[in-house]
Amino acid sequence: MAPGALDASLIPIRKSQRLEYFDWMRGLACVLMFQTHCYDAWLSPAARNSSFFNWSQLIGSLPAPLFLFLAGISAVLVAKKVSAGAAPSTSAGRLVKRGLEIWGLGLLLRLQEYLIAFPWAPWTDLLRVDILNCIGASLVLIGLLLYISPTWRRLAANAVIATSAVTLLAPLVWTHSFSSLPWFIASYINGVHNQGKPLSWMFPLFPWAAFAFAGVVVGWAVLSQRAKRMDRFRPWIVACAGVAVVLSGYGFDHSPVALFPARMYDFWHTSPSFFLIRLGVLLVIVAASDMRCRLRSVFTNSKAMVLMGRHSLLVYWVHIEFVYGRLHVLPRRGMGIVGASLGLLGITVAMLLLAYLRGKWPFRFTGFSRSRAATAQ
Numbered sequence: 290m291a292p293g294a295l296d297a298s299l300i301p302i303r304k305s306q307r308l309e310y311f312d313w314m315r316g317l318a319c320v321l322m323f324q325t326h327c328y329d330a331w332l333s334p335a336a337r338n339s340s341f342f343n344w345s346q347l348i349g350s351l352p353a354p355l356f357l358f359l360a361g362i363s364a365v366l367v368a369k370k371v372s373a374g375a376a377p378s379t380s381a382g383r384l385v386k387r388g389l390e391i392w393g394l395g396l397l398l399r400l401q402e403y404l405i406a407f408p409w410a411p412w413t414d415l416l417r418v419d420i421l422n423c424i425g426a427s428l429v430l431i432g433l434l435l436y437i438s439p440t441w442r443r444l445a446a447n448a449v450i451a452t453s454a455v456t457l458l459a460p461l462v463w464t465h466s467f468s469s470l471p472w473f474i475a476s477y478i479n480g481v482h483n484q485g486k487p488l489s490w491m492f493p494l495f496p497w498a499a500f501a502f503a504g505v506v507v508g509w510a511v512l513s514q515r516a517k518r519m520d521r522f523r524p525w526i527v528a529c530a531g532v533a534v535v536l537s538g539y540g541f542d543h544s545p546v547a548l549f550p551a552r553m554y555d556f557w558h559t560s561p562s563f564f565l566i567r568l569g570v571l572l573v574i575v576a577a578s579d580m581r582c583r584l585r586s587v588f589t590n591s592k593a594m595v596l597m598g599r600h601s602l603l604v605y606w607v608h609i610e611f612v613y614g615r616l617h618v619l620p621r622r623g624m625g626i627v628g629a630s631l632g633l634l635g636i637t638v639a640m641l642l643l644a645y646l647r648g649k650w651p652f653r654f655t656g657f658s659r660s661r662a663a664t665a666q
Contacts, residue, residue, distance in 0.1 A: 309592075309595055310575070310582040311359060311362060311598075312594075312599050313578045313581060313582055313592075313594045313598060314359060314575065314578045314598065315355075315356070315359055315597070315598030315599070315601045316593070316595055316597035317574065317578065317598075318351070318352045318355035318356055318359070319352075319597045319604055319605070320594075320637060321348055321349065321351055321352045321355070322349075322352035322605070323636055323637055323640070324345060324348065324633055325345060325348065326612045326613065327629055327633040328342060328345045328629055329346070330612045330621055330622075331612075331620070331622070331624040331628070331629040332622065332624060332625075333622055333624060334622060336624070336625055336626050336629070337622075339626070351567065351570065351571075351574075353420050353492065353500075354497075354500045354567050355574070356424065357420075357424060357497060357500035357501045358503060358571050360424050360427060360428060360431075360504060361427075361431060361501040361502060361505040361506075361507070361508060362504045362507060364384055364428060364432075364435075364501075364508070365504075365505055365508030367383065368380035368384065369512060376438070376439050376440060377438050377440075377441055377444045378435050378438060378439065381433065381435040381436035382432070384428055384429075384431055384432035384435060385428075385432035386432075387428055387432075388424075388426065388427070388428030388429035388430075390425070391424050391428060392422055392425025394425070395420075396415070396422070398606065399414060399415050399416070399417060399419065400415060402609075403415050405615055406615075413482065416473040417476075417482060417491065418480060418491050418492055419491075419492055420492045422477070423492035423493070423494065423498070426498070427494065427502075428501070430498060430501075431501060434502075441509060441513075444509060445505075445510070448502045448503075448505035451499075452499050452502040452506065455496055455498050455499040455502065456499045456561045456564045457548075457561060458495060459499075459559040459561075459564075460553040460554070460555065460559045460560070460561075461549075461553065462478060462479045462495040462559075463479050463487045463555065463558070463559045464552065464553050465479075466485075467481070468485075472485075476491065477493055477494055478493055478495060479493050479495055480492070489557075489558055495559075496559055496564060500564075500567075500568070507572070507575065511523065511527070511575075523579065524576040524579040524580045524583075527572055527573075527575050527576040528576035530572055531570065531571070531573035531574075531575070532573065534566075534572060535565070535566050535569030535573075536569075537565055538561075538563065538564070538566035538568075538569060539566060541562045542562035542563075548561065582595075593641055596648060597640065597641055597644050599644070600644040600648060603643065603644065603647055607643060608636055608640050611636060612636065618632060618635065618636070619632045
């Protein structure tokens with residue numbers, strides 16, 4: 290798996306614009322991603338046949354939706370800043386451009402992985418649809434959505450329609466053959482790659498883009514004037530909404546009425562019910578992150594999770610090499626639960642340190658430049 294708005298730098302937002310609890314959510318997504326990758330890469334076959342590993346992988350179903358969800362929210366933040374009261378369509382071009390940049394970064398990461406694994410890796414890995422590719426393509430689609438949205442209310446309505454369409458069409462798309470399309474194009478639709486069938490570890494637009502569109506809806510809601518007037522109650526309202534969405538997803542899955550025939554039912558990959566359950570969990574995480582950032586720190590004033598979130602693209606890119614790449618710090622599929630957990634702790638601390646150093650570099654440069662300017666005057 291790969292990440293989101295993996296990084297706040299994916300969609301540039303000035304510090305004054307930031308809502309800290311969204312950065313905190315990105316940091317949480319990073320930590321959940323670390324545990325998913327570390328246990329997947331390092332646990333021995335015996336340890337993988339345990340309930341511990343199963344729970345780890347279940348938790349691992351959250352980081353990718355979190356990053357995509359936050360990409361949608363960040364898109365609204367940027368659009369509101371750029372448009373400054375104008376129609377959201379004024380921001381469309383900027384988001385399309387940024388989406389293409391992120392898509393390009395995804396290709397660059399695939400090239401890096403291919404060169405590291407050369408000559409064992411097949412050349413088709415260069416065109417594998419990973420999370421960065423999906424985020425870039427989703428941002429392009431959000432930019433197009435902005436373009437056809439003359440008002441913010443219309444943007445929210447269009448985002449609801451897009452979320453519903455992607456979610457409901459996913460089971461149909463995954464069972465339809467797009468043989469008339471080149472495999473590297475079809476892979477963006479249902480993740481077939483070059484194997485003629487959807488692959489569960491890919492990140493095609495169906496159903497993953499639905500989380501980005503849902504993020505647009507939530508971003509519009511929490512940034513509205515009405516939400517600002519209800520700031521004290523916002524976390525509780527969002528939490529209750531999340532619980533309601535989870536229960537609705539559970540209810541739909543256990544309903545006697547089936548939306549799709551049995552051959553199309555795939556709960557863990559394309560089911561609208563599982564999408565609703567995960568979306569509800571994301572809303573609860575939004576509320577919990579909001580509450581956490583309102584509280585005073587009990588043990589420390591450190592904002593480690595926020596720091597990690599602000600540099601999540603960097604820590605994602607680097608940690609992949611230390612977990613899966615040639616620089617892996619522990620033997621692949623050779624550790625017990627305790628050993629892999631210690632490795633996870635080491636990766637988390639190292640990535641936090643990396644985020645800290647990355648956060649210091651631009652400030653040092655800026656300070657140096659201002660000092661030189663002051664001296665010149």
